[in-house]
Amino acid sequence: MKKSNPTIAAERQYVIEKEKFVPVSQYFGEDTFNQAVIKEKLPKDVYKKLMQSINEDKALDAETANVVAHAMKEWAIEKGATHFAHWFQPMTGTTAEKHDAFADPNGPGTVIERFSGKQLVQGEPDASSFPSGGIRATFEARGYTAWDMSSPAFIKRNGISTTMCIPTAFISYTGEVLDKKTPLLRSLRAINKSAINMLKLLGAKNVKRVHVNLGAEQEYFLVDMDYYYKRQDLVLGGRTVVGAPPAKGQELEDQYFGSIKERISSFMHDVEEELYKLGIPAKTRHNEVAPSQYEIAPVYEEANIATDHNQMVMETLKYVAKKHRLAALLHEKPFARINGSGKHVNWSLSDDKGNNLLNPGKTPHDNIQFLVFLIATVRAVYKHSDILRATVASYGNDHRLGANEAPPAIISVFLGEQLTRILENIEKGTVAKATNAEIIDLGISSLSQVSKDYADRNRTSPFAFTGNKFEFRAVGSSQSIACPTFALNTMVAESIDELAEKIKARGTRNINQAVFEVLRSEIRLISPILFNGDNYTREWEAEAKKRGLPNEKNTPGALKALVTDKALSLFEKHEVFSNSELRSRYMIYVARYIKDLEIEVNCLNNICMSQVIPAAVVYQKDLAKAIIRTKEALGSAVVLSSQAELLKTILDLINSIYTTCKDIQARVETAKAIEDEQKKAETLCVKVKPKMDELREYVDALENLVDDEIWPLPKFWEMLFIC
Ligand code: ADP
Ligand code: MG
Numbered sequence: 170m171k172k173s174n175p176t177i178a179a180e181r182q183y184v185i186e187k188e189k190f191v192p193v194s195q196y197f198g199e200d201t202f203n204q205a206v207i208k209e210k211l212p213k214d215v216y217k218k219l220m221q222s223i224n225e226d227k228a229l230d231a232e233t234a235n236v237v238a239h240a241m242k243e244w245a246i247e248k249g250a251t252h253f254a255h256w257f258q259p260m261t262g263t264t265a266e267k268h269d270a271f272a273d274p275n276g277p278g279t280v281i282e283r284f285s286g287k288q289l290v291q292g293e294p295d296a297s298s299f300p301s302g303g304i305r306a307t308f309e310a311r312g313y314t315a316w317d318m319s320s321p322a323f324i325k326r327n328g329i330s331t332t333m334c335i336p337t338a339f340i341s342y343t344g345e346v347l348d349k350k351t352p353l354l355r356s357l358r359a360i361n362k363s364a365i366n367m368l369k370l371l372g373a374k375n376v377k378r379v380h381v382n383l384g385a386e387q388e389y390f391l392v393d394m395d396y397y398y399k400r401q402d403l404v405l406g407g408r409t410v411v412g413a414p415p416a417k418g419q420e421l422e423d424q425y426f427g428s429i430k431e432r433i434s435s436f437m438h439d440v441e442e443e444l445y446k447l448g449i450p451a452k453t454r455h456n457e458v459a460p461s462q463y464e465i466a467p468v469y470e471e472a473n474i475a476t477d478h479n480q481m482v483m484e485t486l487k488y489v490a491k492k493h494r495l496a497a498l499l500h501e502k503p504f505a506r507i508n509g510s511g512k513h514v515n516w517s518l519s520d521d522k523g524n525n526l527l528n529p530g531k532t533p534h535d536n537i538q539f540l541v542f543l544i545a546t547v548r549a550v551y552k553h554s555d556i557l558r559a560t561v562a563s564y565g566n567d568h569r570l571g572a573n574e575a576p577p578a579i580i581s582v583f584l585g586e587q588l589t590r591i592l593e594n595i596e597k598g599t600v601a602k603a604t605n606a607e608i609i610d611l612g613i614s615s616l617s618q619v620s621k622d623y624a625d626r627n628r629t630s631p632f633a634f635t636g637n638k639f640e641f642r643a644v645g646s647s648q649s650i651a652c653p654t655f656a657l658n659t660m661v662a663e664s665i666d667e668l669a670e671k672i673k674a675r676g677t678r679n680i681n682q683a684v685f686e687v688l689r690s691e692i693r694l695i696s697p698i699l700f701n702g703d704n705y706t707r708e709w710e711a712e713a714k715k716r717g718l719p720n721e722k723n724t725p726g727a728l729k730a731l732v733t734d735k736a737l738s739l740f741e742k743h744e745v746f747s748n749s750e751l752r753s754r755y756m757i758y759v760a761r762y763i764k765d766l767e768i769e770v771n772c773l774n775n776i777c778m779s780q781v782i783p784a785a786v787v788y789q790k791d792l793a794k795a796i797i798r799t800k801e802a803l804g805s806a807v808v809l810s811s812q813a814e815l816l817k818t819i820l821d822l823i824n825s826i827y828t829t830c831k832d833i834q835a836r837v838e839t840a841k842a843i844e845d846e847q848k849k850a851e852t853l854c855v856k857v858k859p860k861m862d863e864l865r866e867y868v869d870a871l872e873n874l875v876d877d878e879i880w881p882l883p884k885f886w887e888m889l890f891i892c
Contacts, residue, residue: 198448200248200324202241202333210240223318224378226358234286241322242271242284245333248324253284255292255314256325256334258349258649260300260757264480265339266325267294268332289335290316296339296347300760302753304345311342317350320477323447327488336477345750349651352745353476356658357381359743363662364518364526364542367669371538372680378521381658382638384469385479386453388510388646389486390462390498391433393892396883397496402772406765407500407565407647410773410861411781413869414506415886418460425458432892433463436493440465443485449478458574459508460889469515469638472658476651479512483647495892499647502568504885505865509569510646514653517638518542528637537684541668544592544688544695546639547582549657549664550632551698553739554580555719555730556660557632558643560653562727562758564765566645571722573705576631576643578727579713579720581700583630589701595685596692629704659745724762725850731755759846766853770837773861777830780881781868785823788875792816815874822871829864833857 198205208216215236222229229237245253254266269288275281296312314337322335339348346352357380364379397403402410429437437454444451450468457464465486467478483499490497502509518526526542529535550557558580561570569575584592627633631643644653668687675683697716702709713720721727730736732755740746746754793816796809836856843849872880 193445197445197450200326200446201448202244202322203448204321206244207237207240210244211237219318226319229286229290229318231286234290236286238284238286238289241289241333242282245284245322245324246271246282248333249326249331250324250333251330252332253288254325254332254334255294255316255337257294257314257337257339258480258651259339259347260302260349260754260761262647262649262761264484265294265299266332266334267292292337294339296341299339299347300757301341301347302756302760304341304347304749304753312339312347313342314339317354317473319354319471320474321448323481345753346746349649349655350473350476352655352750353473353651353658355745356655356662356743357472359662359745360518360658360665363665363669367541367545367665368520368526368538370669370672370677370680371541371684373520373538376520379526380519380521381472381654382469382515382517382519382525383472383475383650383654384466384515384638385475385482385650386464386466386513386515387479387482387486388457388462388464388512390459390500390503390510391436391490391495391892392461392498392888394491394494394496396888396891399883400888402769402776403496403498403503406769406772407498408503408568408769409505409885409888410769411776411865411868411872412504412882412885413872415460415884415889417886417890418507419458422458424456424460424462427456429454429456430892432493432495436489436495437463437465439492440485440489443489444482447478447481447485449481451482457508457510459504461892462508462510469517472654476649476654479650501563501565501645501647502572504889505568507885507889508574509572511569511575511642512644512646512648512650514641514644514650515635515638516641516654516657525637527634527639537681540595540688541684542665543588543634544691545664545668546661547584547698548668548691548695549660550580550582551695552664553656553660553735554698555721555727555733556656556736556739557641557653558719558721559727559730559758560656561643561645561648562721562724563645563648564724564762564769565647566643567722567724569645570643576629577704577710577720578643578722579704579710579718580631580643580698581704581713581718582698583627583633583701584699585627585634586701588634589699592692592699595689596696598689627701627703630700631704655745659740659743662743663739723854725759725847725854728755728758728762728850729847731758756846759850762850763846763853766850766857767837770833770857770861773864774830774834776882777826777864777868781871782823782826784879784881785819785826785871785875787879789816789819789823791876792819819871819874822867822874825867826864826871829860829867833860833864836860 207219211219215233218233219229219237252268252270254268256264256266259265271282271284272280273283292314294312294314317336317338320336322333325332325334338351338354340351341347360381361379365376368376400409402408441451451465452468453466455464465482467482469475470478486497499510501511520526526538529539558578571577631641633640633642641653641657644650668691671687672683675686677683697718700709710720732752737748737751740751741748792812796812796816799809800807840849840852840856843852872884
């Protein structure tokens with residue numbers, strides 16, 4: 170391909186004009202209708218009512234909603250907004266927003282800016298064009314969006330247009346969930362209830378609320394926009410379906426934490442400025458392992474807000490990248506044979522005073538509480554590792570999970586040496602012989618040393634305890650963190666409830682003793698899920714099999730865990746999903762897998778037939794001509810074996826590409842005829858995916874033979890190293 174000159178790429182750099190430096194603290198959150206603004210703009214009694222509704226999770230009365238809406242409108246107009254939008258997270262994988270102007274006809278030829286409480290609280294976007302997984306077949310197509318008071322409205326600037334976005338839940342007209350926020354909110358309610366009950370049982374007083382905290386570490390790639398637009402596979406599917414490995418990859422290990430290039434630094438600066446305005450506490454930024462790969466991590470926040478913020482981070486990365494003439498790639502594996510992108514989701518629980526329930530404490534009592542929540546979580550993951558695996562299953566993440574860079578598809582839990590030893594001692598009963606006070610001291614006082622630094626940095630574990638939180642590392646980079654989180658919350662809620670039942674069954678007269686006995690027997694049961702070793706090895710795969718841990722490598726297989734009786738009853742019991750809601754969700758995920766795969770097949774076919782083969786044929790013709798002309802010039806006795814061999818190889822590769830394309834098409838057609846969606850997905854996975862990999866081998870071999878000047882696609886080395 171005709172090269173973009175790297176110096177031209179540098180010149181294209183987006184120029185940042187800094188008029189004057191403004192400290193972040195002076196503008197942080199200025200584009201959000203946050204608590205400080207609410208307090209300033211609302212009459213005292215309205216403010217109180219609103220806060221009460223937010224804190225107690227209650228609906229707002231119409232009158233108060235009107236006053237709040239008015240204040241919001243005034244604020245948004247001051248910020249330059251002409252429109253408002255209910256911002257929601259349907260099952261499409263991205264966010265959605267339907268804009269309405271504040272301006273409303275007010276007599277002939279005039280308008281007035283209006284925004285009512287009713288418009289704030291509820292919207293009615295047509296739900297018929299959003300994935301519903303069958304809910305629509307039995308119910309009305311209409312849907313509505315309901316204001317999520319717990320996440321602040323924000324200003325979204327897009328070019329010269331400015332819109333006030335209101336975070337909302339998206340529900341069918343009959344109240345069934347159509348989005349990712351609703352189950353998250355329901356799961357937060359469930360775990361709040363269970364955790365408060367447990368805390369009470371353990372003797373805590375006055376705990377009103379237990380929060381889930383999330384910190385998402387977002388990985389992404391950046392490539393020059395010129396290259397991006399020349400790759401339909403990147404534009405349409407997010408991933409390169411062909412491309413030979415560059416001569417240099419990541420083997421020099423010179424990218425991770427390396428100094429950040431100027432163009433990228435400027436981009437990151439702009440991203441952060443946007444995020445700060447939106448009240449998103451972007452904290453950490455660095456180069457990641459692969460060339461052109463980066464990470465951004467905000468400080469953790471309450472789960473619902475952190476989930477909205479992660480969506481906003483992903484949108485901002487894409488939006489700001491365009492301004493810098495870059496493309497931000499959020500796909501889990503944009504480049505084969507180069508590290509993929511994940512999203513570590515850090516998860517913990519805290520009470521309303523901000524005490525982290527997963528923080529080993531200084532007193533024996535704190536440590537009992539810590540152990541209960543720790544073991545409840547591990548136990549939940551053990552019991553429902555198949556569900557957790559299902560929540561990170563996607564066509565994109567299949568390319569990454571289990572590769573030698575990301576956690577395997579086997580879910581295990583890492584606790585580190587010290588905690589493991591303590592649990593072993595509790596289980597063995599080494600400490601059980603002593604008196605009650607001694608038991609606790611002897612066994613658990615050393616827990617206060619389980620500091621963040623002590624916690625092992627085992628990066629291969631999919632679910633690791635890192636000092637005072639769990640880190641779920643199997644999540645894909647493009648995914649909403651809502652899904653793994655609502656699953657985790659729900660299963661931990663169940664686990665806490667079950668532990669509470671067992672503790673109560675032993676009598677609460679000596680609560681510590683009862684807790685201790687329960688933990689002791691539970692540790693024995695959950696031990697197969699604990700693994701501190703290297704998760705990337707073959708030995709672990711064999712060992713995990715012996716332990717009976719599931720190992721679903723592909724999405725179609727993994728998704729089935731969502732519709733087992735175990736899963737249906739778990740989510741139903743905690744009022745996160747009714748059975749039909751969960752089944753519909755499963756249908757949506759299966760359908761999505763099929764669509765993602767088919768889009769890639771189409772891209773691959775198109776690239777092969779309309780770009781790769783035509784270019785190869787041109788080169789073939791040139792070579793053939795050269796051979797004939799050389800013979801004409803030097804006589805037929807001249808030896809041209811290398812050119813002839815090259816020509817033959819190219820011819821063979823063209824043939825292989827052509828026939829494999831046809832074969833893939835035929836296999837897709839066969840799969841399409843299968844009515845059962847699960848079977849269709851499995852067939853595509855087993856019959857088509859390996860053929861796509863085979864096809865890629867031919868194309869990549871050809872790429873290394875055909876004249877570089879006529880190769881129609883930007884190559885990996887260009888995309889990954891010219892920036
Ligand atoms: P790393 O995993 O890269 O070593 P850190 O330990 O700094 O990084 O944490 C990564 C993310 O975890 C950050 O978003 C951070 O705010 C978040 N985090 C830290 N403490 C907690 C907690 N108690 N609960 C949830 N997330 C947390
Ligand atoms: Mg991490």
